[in-house]
Amino acid sequence: MTAQHDIVLELKGLTKRFPGIVANDSIDLQLRKGEILALLGENGAGKSTLMNMVFGLYQPDEGEIWINGQPVSMDTPSKAIELGIGMVHQHFKLVPPFTVTENIVLGMETKKGLALDLKSSVQRIQELSDRYNLNIKPHAVVDTISVGMQQRVEIMKILYRGADILIFDEPTAVLTPQEITELLAILKGLAAEGKSIIIITHKLKEIMEIADRCTVIRRGKVIDTLQVATASPEALAERMVGRNVSLHVDKEPATPGERLVEVKDLHVKDASGQDMLRGVSFDIRAGEIVGIAGVDGNGQSELIEALTGMMKVDSGSIRMNGAEMANLSPRVVSESGVGHIPQDRHKHGLVLDFTVSENSVLKSYYNSPMSKLGILQENNIRKEAERFIESYDIRTPGTEVLARSLSGGNQQKIIIAREIEANPKFLIAAQPTRGLDVGAISFVHKQLIAERDAGKAVLLVSFELDEILDVADRILVIFNGQIVGETTPSATNEQKLGLMMAGKLGGESSNG
Amino acid sequence: MAKLKSFINVFKQESIWISIISIFLGLLIGAIVMLVGGYEPILAYQSMIEKIVGNPYDIGETIRSIMPLILTGLAVAIAFRGGMFNIGVEGQIVMGSIGALLVGHFLELPPILHTLFAIVVGAIFGGLWGMLVAWLKTSRGINEVVTCIMLNWSALYISHIVVRMFMMEEGTARSKLIQDSASIEMPFLIQWFDGARIHWGFIITMLLLVGYSFYMNKTKWGYELRAVGSSKHAAHYAGISVNKTIHRTFFISGMMGGLVGTFEILGVFKYLAIAPTTSGLGFDGIAVALLGMNTAIGILLAAALFGALMYGSQGMSFGADVPGEVIRMVVSIIIFFAAAPGMLRVLFQLRRSTRRKEVSARGNDSVSH
Ligand SMILES: Nc1ncnc2c1ncn2[C@@H]1O[C@H](COP(=O)(O)OP(=O)(O)OP(=O)(O)O)[C@@H](O)[C@H]1O
Ligand SMILES: [Mg+2]
Numbered sequence: 066m067t068a069q070h071d072i073v074l075e076l077k078g079l080t081k082r083f084p085g086i087v088a089n090d091s092i093d094l095q096l097r098k099g100e101i102l103a104l105l106g107e108n109g110a111g112k113s114t115l116m117n118m119v120f121g122l123y124q125p126d127e128g129e130i131w132i133n134g135q136p137v138s139m140d141t142p143s144k145a146i147e148l149g150i151g152m153v154h155q156h157f158k159l160v161p162p163f164t165v166t167e168n169i170v171l172g173m174e175t176k177k178g179l180a181l182d183l184k185s186s187v188q189r190i191q192e193l194s195d196r197y198n199l200n201i202k203p204h205a206v207v208d209t210i211s212v213g214m215q216q217r218v219e220i221m222k223i224l225y226r227g228a229d230i231l232i233f234d235e236p237t238a239v240l241t242p243q244e245i246t247e248l249l250a251i252l253k254g255l256a257a258e259g260k261s262i263i264i265i266t267h268k269l270k271e272i273m274e275i276a277d278r279c280t281v282i283r284r285g286k287v288i289d290t291l292q293v294a295t296a297s298p299e300a301l302a303e304r305m306v307g308r309n310v311s312l313h314v315d316k317e318p319a320t321p322g323e324r325l326v327e328v329k330d331l332h333v334k335d336a337s338g339q340d341m342l343r344g345v346s347f348d349i350r351a352g353e354i355v356g357i358a359g360v361d362g363n364g365q366s367e368l369i370e371a372l373t374g375m376m377k378v379d380s381g382s383i384r385m386n387g388a389e390m391a392n393l394s395p396r397v398v399s400e401s402g403v404g405h406i407p408q409d410r411h412k413h414g415l416v417l418d419f420t421v422s423e424n425s426v427l428k429s430y431y432n433s434p435m436s437k438l439g440i441l442q443e444n445n446i447r448k449e450a451e452r453f454i455e456s457y458d459i460r461t462p463g464t465e466v467l468a469r470s471l472s473g474g475n476q477q478k479i480i481i482a483r484e485i486e487a488n489p490k491f492l493i494a495a496q497p498t499r500g501l502d503v504g505a506i507s508f509v510h511k512q513l514i515a516e517r518d519a520g521k522a523v524l525l526v527s528f529e530l531d532e533i534l535d536v537a538d539r540i541l542v543i544f545n546g547q548i549v550g551e552t553t554p555s556a557t558n559e560q561k562l563g564l565m566m567a568g569k570l571g572g573e574s575s576n577g
Numbered sequence: 578m579a580k581l582k583s584f585i586n587v588f589k590q591e592s593i594w595i596s597i598i599s600i601f602l603g604l605l606i607g608a609i610v611m612l613v614g615g616y617e618p619i620l621a622y623q624s625m626i627e628k629i630v631g632n633p634y635d636i637g638e639t640i641r642s643i644m645p646l647i648l649t650g651l652a653v654a655i656a657f658r659g660g661m662f663n664i665g666v667e668g669q670i671v672m673g674s675i676g677a678l679l680v681g682h683f684l685e686l687p688p689i690l691h692t693l694f695a696i697v698v699g700a701i702f703g704g705l706w707g708m709l710v711a712w713l714k715t716s717r718g719i720n721e722v723v724t725c726i727m728l729n730w731s732a733l734y735i736s737h738i739v740v741r742m743f744m745m746e747e748g749t750a751r752s753k754l755i756q757d758s759a760s761i762e763m764p765f766l767i768q769w770f771d772g773a774r775i776h777w778g779f780i781i782t783m784l785l786l787v788g789y790s791f792y793m794n795k796t797k798w799g800y801e802l803r804a805v806g807s808s809k810h811a812a813h814y815a816g817i818s819v820n821k822t823i824h825r826t827f828f829i830s831g832m833m834g835g836l837v838g839t840f841e842i843l844g845v846f847k848y849l850a851i852a853p854t855t856s857g858l859g860f861d862g863i864a865v866a867l868l869g870m871n872t873a874i875g876i877l878l879a880a881a882l883f884g885a886l887m888y889g890s891q892g893m894s895f896g897a898d899v900p901g902e903v904i905r906m907v908v909s910i911i912i913f914f915a916a917a918p919g920m921l922r923v924l925f926q927l928r929r930s931t932r933r934k935e936v937s938a939r940g941n942d943s944v945s946h
Contacts, residue, residue, distance in 0.1 A: 375813060396816030405814070413814040418807040423800070427815040436797045443795075 071098040072134070073261045074119070074150075074230055079128035081114050083470070085462025088114040090285040091128065096230065101252060101262045103272040103293070105305050106282035107502045108474025109460030112265045115282070116232050119263075120152040121145040132230075151223025152232040155239065155473070156411075157215050159207045166190055166203040169222050193224050197254055200247075212361070213244030220251070231255065233264045235473070237271060238500050241360055241528055242563070249275050267474075267502050269298040269312070281305050306504045314507065316514045319538040321350035325522040326491055331381035331391075333367045341367040343546040344381070349491070349522040354513060356537025357526045360566050364546040365526050366408060369495050372524070373405045374398035385491060399428055404489030406480055406497045408526070414480040417469040421461055424468045424479055425450040428487060453482035458505070473500040485512055492516055495526040510536050530559045544568040596868075596915055600882070603914030607907035616899045621907075624896020629889035637766075637773020641845070643884030644782050645837045649862025650869060650876040651789050652833035657871050658793060659826035660806035665710050665725030666859030668732035669703040669834025670841075675736050676702030677839035678849050681755030682744055691758040696781075696839055703835015704828040706732060711827035715820040721827075729855055737851050751850040761844040776844025778836070785833070790873040792829075802826050834859060861887075868915055879915075886911060 074096040081089040088111040096102050104112045117123045119130060121139040129136050132148050139145055145152075159168045170186045187203045194201040199217045207215060216236060223231060233252075237245045252275055256262055266272060272279050272293060280290045281304045289304050302310045326349040333342040342364045349355045359365055370376035372383060374395040383390045390398060399405070407413040415424050426435045426446050434445045450464040459478045461471050468476055477500055484492065494513060498506040513536055517523050527533050533540055534554045542550040542565040550565045557565075608618035629639050649666050656663035677699035686694060710728060713719045740752040761777040769775075793799040804812040805822045813819055837858060842849060865883055869875030886908050893899045893907075 373814075394816065394818070395813065396818075399816050407814060412808075412810045414811070416804050416808050416811045416815075419804070427804075427811070430800050431797045439796050439798065441795055441797060441800060 072096065073098050073132065074263075075131040076115075076119070077129045077131065079115065079118060079125045079130070081111070081118060081123060082126050083462070085466070087285050089118070089125075092282070092285075092287055094280055094287065094290075096261050096263060097277075098261050099256055099259050100277040101256050101264060101275050103276035103279040104263060104265045104282060105267075105269075105272065105279055105301060107284075107305060107460075108478070108500075108505055109472040110282045110502075111285040112282055113234055113472060116152065116234055116263065116265065119145070120150060120232060146223075146226050146228070149227060149229040150232065151226060151228030151230070152234070153216065153219045153223065153236055155235050157219055159215055159218060161206075161208040163207055164203070165201055165205050165207060165210070165218050165221075168207055168218060169203075169225050173226065190221060190225065193221060197224065197258065198251055211244070212239055213241070213247060216240070216244075216248065217251070229260055231260055231262045233262070233266075235265055235267070235500060237266055237268060242530060242559075245271070267500070267506075269301050269503065272301065273298060283307060302503050305502070310504050310507060312503060312507070314510045314514070314535040316536075317518070319353045319517060321353040321538070322520060323351055324348045325351045325386060326524075327382075327384040328372075329382045329384075331368070331371060331383065332379040333364075333371050333376060334379050335367065341546055342371065345543075345546070345548055346381075347541055347548055347551075349524060351490075351520045351522055352517055353538045354517050354523040354525055354536055356533035356540045357524065357543055358530060358533050358540055358562055358566055359528075359543035361528055363543050363566075365495070365543060367546075368543070369405070369408070369493055369526060372398075372493060373403060399487075402490035404484040404487055404492040406484050406492075406494040408495035408499075410477055410480055410499075415468045415476055417467065419468060420465050421454070421459075421468055421471070421479060422446050422450040422464045425453055425464075425483055427483065453479065453486065456486075457482040458508075474502060474505060477501055478505065481509055481512070485516065489521065491522045491524070493524045493526070496528065497525070498527075498529075498532060530562055534559070534562070542566055599914040600911060603911035606914070607910045610907060610910065611899060611903060614899075614903055616903065617897055621893045621897035621899050624892040625886075625889040626892075627896065628892025629885045631892075632771065633769065634771035634773050635888075637770025637775050639885055639888045640770075640779065641774055641776075642888045643880050644779055645841070645858050646861055646865050646880035646884050647782050647786060647876060648833045648837045648840075649858050650865030650880050651785060651862075652830045652837075652859070653862040653866035654869070654871040654876060655789070655802075655830040655833065656826060657866055658806050659802045659823065659830075660809070661714075661721050661823070661826065663707065663710070663725060663827065663830050663834075664722060664860070664863065665707065665728050665831075666834040666837075666862050667855040667857070668725070668729035668859075669706045669831040670838040670859055671729075671732040671736050671855060672706040672831075673699040673703035673835030673838030674842045674849050675732075675739055675838075676700075676835065677759075677842040678744070678752060678755060679739075681759035681843060682753055684759075685756075686758060688758040691756070692761055692777075692843065695755070695759045695843055696761070696836070699839025699842070700832040700835045703838065704832035707827040707829075707831020707834065708824055710831075711824045715823055729859075733852070733855055736849060740849055740851060746848070751848045754847045755842060759843055760847070761840065774845045776840060778840030778844050781836070781840075785836075786873050786877060789876075798825065864912060868912075882915065883912065 072095050076092055076094040079089055079092045080087070092115060106112050114123060118125050119139065121142045121144050130139050131137065137148060160171065166183055166187050169190055170183070190201065190203045193199065199221055201214070201217055201221055207218065236248060240248060249271060252262055252264065264276065276293045278290055279293050279296065279301060281288045281301070283305065291301065291304065298312060302312060328348065329346050331342050331345040332340065335341045345368060347355070357365060367376060371378050374393050374397065378391040381391065385401060390401065411417060416427065426449055429435050430441065434442060435449070436442055447464050453459060454461060454464065457478045459482070460475050468479065481497060498509050501509065513523055513525065525533065525537055537554060540552050540554065540557065540562070541548050542562065544566060545568065549568060604622065611618040611621055628635055630636055652666045652669065653663055677695045680695040680698045684691065684694065706728065710721050710724045713724045714721050744753045746753045763775055763777055766775040767773065793803065801812070801817045801822045804815060804817055805819050809819050812822070861883060865876055865879045868879035890904045890908050893904050894901060
């Protein structure tokens with residue numbers, strides 16, 4: 066923290082209303098030069114809305130934004146950029162076939178005569194990259210670089226435009242644990258160089274690690290701003306929810322029953338004919354949660370899509386209760402009792418332009434009681450949505466608003482409610498808690514365990530090792546399209562799992 | 578009652594007023610164009626209005642020209658909602674007229690049955706022609722725009738062959754007539770409207786307009802169509818057969834086109850002419866659907882505007898001696914303005930209500946959730 070406490074950004078009484086909801090209610094907030102300020106709040110508390118106003122994407126209904134002691138009107142993002150504010154969104158906006166440099170200079174090319182002067186840009190990018198440890202390859206094509214690197218390119222984009230205030234909205238939700246560590250180090254470095262940072266995250270660990278102060282928002286209002294050095298994760302969570310939340314998952318040991326799901330020698334190729342699964346075999350018993358740990362891109366998505374009928378299986382078998390399921394249609398698979406919380410909620414889990422009601426019945430709309438003789442039964446559909454909203458605490462102004470207008474975490478809750486409430490025999494949960502607040506995470510974990518205790522088979526795919534270690538009864542490690550090890554949470558830890566995931570250490574079974 | 582209410586509500590929306598103002602602006606600029614060209618705009622517009630509603634016959638004919646636009650607007654809108662672009666309505670119209678003509682000319686059936694059968698066959702001909710596009714898309718991966726354009730011409734030439742081979746009226750460039758038992762004329766209305774060629778297709782078209790709204794919003798097939806239209810991936814995840822839905826969508830869309838051709842044969846012309854090009858009604862349908870924002874009420878209003886302008890513009894040359902080219906220019910200016918209310922917003926710096934702006938802002942990924 067700087068001694069003189071220069072305030073670079075100040076929000077005074079910012080209010081933003083959406084139909085049926087006050088998303089931000091007279092918010093006051095100060096950002097000091099060189100600090101990292103965390104924004105913490107439940108799903109739908111209004112964090113993204115607030116930052117979208119600071120970045121000029123939304124206009125406040127009331128209140129003022131001050132930059133360096135001057136009131137400003139933040140009409141558009143380009144105005145924000147002009148005033149030295151940059152924002153890294155959860156969904157990157159890069160042009161895949163372009164190189165890193167081209168992406169960075171896009172829209173502000175320096176010209177030498179008619180030709181683009183990329184050379185001097187490359188030089189500047191290299192300088193910035195070295196200075197802030199971004200480790201960017203200016204000539205790499207965006208198509209071919211990892212998610213973590215893409216995010217660093219986004220950071221570079223805003224640094225290149227001269228931003229002094231950097232806003233990050235849930236930057237770590239899409240990253241692997243290793244990438245998160247790198248990002249946090251970069252953020253610290255940026256702050257040390259005098260940049261001021263606001264970061265939205267639901268992960269208390271991250272806040273504890275890098276933030277100087279943490280502002281807690283509840284239902285659109287600022288509740289408190291805490292000095293992180295003197296706060297505990299429990300205290301943060303308590304401020305956020307307004308009551309005690311247990312950050313730990315309590316569960317009884319599993320009592321697995323008979324084999325419910327048997328996968329044998331599964332082979333799957335992607336569209337370009339590349340082998341994505343190369344002989345995967347495992348089973349899941351009724352009443353157990355099997356976790357799949359692995360670095361993103363090692364065949365997890367293909368495994369899930371094969372299990373749910375969304376992708377063709379090349380060879381091998383998938384049996385549920387003894388019946389062959391490979392290459393059945395997604396509808397038949399879901400009707401035989403397979404529930405699926407998909408990894409990508411925007412691509413698969415929701416039709417964003419459908420209402421909350423319509424999304425609640427995405428898999429049941431065609432049958433009684435949701436439709437009769439082909440006619441949708443709007444009353445029953447709405448009641449279903451109301452039931453989900455009620456029991457999963459989905460924060461929405463109503464059942465008839467578009468799913469698009471809900472906060473990220475609340476969108477995820479619709480999917481979770483729909484898939485669990487369909488009462489599947491076999492539940493596949495891919496990154497089920499991505500973007501959820503701590504309260505909601507512990508709720509979802511409890512739900513998964515309750516499903517297990519009700520005798521369901523649960524497959525949990527997650528990049529977050531905490532989650533796997535906390536929730537799963539048995540852990541399979543996937544690497545390069547194969548299951549390379551099996552272990553249990555009690556027999557392993559994050560380090561060991563990390564090594565197994567990198568293909569460097571066999572699990573118990575292979576260790577003998 | 579509820580329908581009436583929602584109809585009235587349309588006029589309470591900001592967007593409808595923007596459209597209305599845009600239309601007036603279009604009229605104004607059209608007037609300037611005519612002034613510059615040395616014609617009398619007031620007289621021209623007067624004659625246009627007279628042509629549209631001046632006497633029962635013209636009213637009837639105006640209604641008659643609106644009808645096919647409603648149907649082609651529906652055809653395009655159905656495909657739009659399903660996430661596709663049907664610019665093959667032209668061809669579907671031709672196929673519909675072939676179907677109706679074959680049944681109407683060759684079969685001997687009792688009156689009402691004959692009519693019904695001809696309508697069903699015409700619709701199915703158009704539907705199948707549309708489905709061909711869908712099938713080529715799903716099984717061969719060919720973009721529908723390409724196939725649509727090719728199939729438009731194929732349909733036209735098929736119509737030439739069919740007419741020439743089986744039912745050419747000697748000494749003319751058209752087919753023989755359909756039998757009276759297949760006609761869908763409404764004699765009492767024709768009398769009412771002083772001989773304007775109003776037919777039963779009018780009633781069917783209005784029913785289809787209501788049916789469209791119902792199908793899209795209240796049935797499971799409409800749900801599937803919209804799901805596929807807005808996210809194929811999510812639809813696939815939900816267990817909806819994306820290909821089947823695409824086929825169904827194009828079949829229904831094609832049926833609307835087929836009905837246009839059917840009604841023209843059974844209700845207006847009674848024969849099919851060997852035409853050098855297709856009618857253009859299908860392309861107008863694109864503008865109607867866009868202008869009507871794919872809603873039933875919007876399509877009705879847009880088709881009414883379009884149809885009235887096209888029919889009424891004939892009056893401008895009679896009444897004010899405006900040449901055809903200028904008339905077409907004026908009409909396009911008006912439609913251009915009606916279709917581009919966005920321009921007006923810019924012109925008057927109209928701030929959209931924040932809500933509308935921000936809901937759409939969520940559409941692009943730049944807004945965080
Ligand atoms: N464009 C919009 N239209 C309508 N309502 C909106 C819109 N944007 C946000 N909201 C509403 O405002 C509230 C706050 O949403 P916001 O996205 O800011 O939450 P958040 O704190 O970022 O939550 P999360 O942690 O889940 O991302 C929510 O109730 C949401 O439904
Ligand atoms: Mg958010």
